[in-house]
Amino acid sequence: MGLSSRTLWTLRRYWADRLGVPPEAFEKSGGTVGNAEEGGIQLFSHGDSQIVGVPGPLLDAAEDRSETEIPLDAEDEDAVHGWLTRFDGIEQAIGPTFYGYADRETFTPVESDARALTAADAAAYRSFQRSIPDNEWEQGGTQFTPGETVGLFVDEELVAVAGFDVWEGVLAHLAVVTRPDNRGHGYGRSVVSQATEKAFADGLLPQYQTSDAWPWSVALAQDLGFHRFATAYLGVYRR
Structure with missing residues (x-):
């Protein structure tokens, strides 16, 4: 579909x-x-x-x-x-x-313990950010906003974070980063799934933008039901 x-x-x-x-x-x-x-x-x-x-x-x-x-x-x-x-x-x-997009008909969410971060998670967020190389943070990092930023904890350690910027009241431009030593376990997909759910709840169309040179990133989006628009x-x- x-x-x-x-x-x-x-x-x-x-x-x-x-x-x-x-x-x-x-x-x-x-x-x-x-x-x-x-x-x-x-x-x-x-x-x-x-x-x-x-x-x-x-x-x-x-x-x-x-x-x-x-x-x-x-x-x-x-x-x-x-x-x-x-x-x-x-x-x-x-x-x-x-440039990929999902709507409610195509979206395939995943079940996980990902959740919106709270003010009590600020220290964990700062530790997480320090673990990410600067160039990767520039590409996929997201500002910490309690109640908005999505995170996933494993053994009390924050391992993945996702969020989105709103473009002109229409698109939710998603961003995701996973801690380098925790990649390959689907954690990024989990937080993007939760952030996508929030975008829909806010009446926005979720957008996932990534380089085609990173097939794993494209696959993450497609696994969640994002379709290439352009x-x-x-x-x-x-x-």
Whole structure:
């Protein structure tokens, strides 16, 4: 079972607005260019559609290129990176990135002892954060908010944490980190499951974003019923 038509409608309109294109761009084959100030050039591949959001200074150059020049195979990483870095001011290309979403019809929760952390868990949270390498915390760390942040304890030690940021009142952008010496036991999946439940309770659509270079992270999301809506790349714009 895939994402519901209502969920797809919501996602197409949300991302069309973010990328500066009409919602119909996500339902037609080929490339569409829009004006989007997202810190670089974003390329979203959704089925047969290629949506490119471009900062104002590069918009003319992007529109001058024919649709056939937009890479249509999102799995051809070299072609996409080469296309992005040919624009003036783009210093590097990042991707491919998995953008996955779950709705109540696709979500497959897991039973666990994961729970919302309380103020009494602050010391355990600080100890947990110190155990995570800085670069990993930047990628998946979440702010400690009692009653909101989800954690899982094993033998009285906090081993995994998840939470989410709210994007424009629509999406719950999930983040998850597991203690390095406690990985491979499903703890990350457990806290993401609980955080996803909370997102639904708050009336939000949960979003799981991760690099396709981390298949274990993609698998975590898919095991919970997250479906790939888009494969995305970012050309980082030097301002």
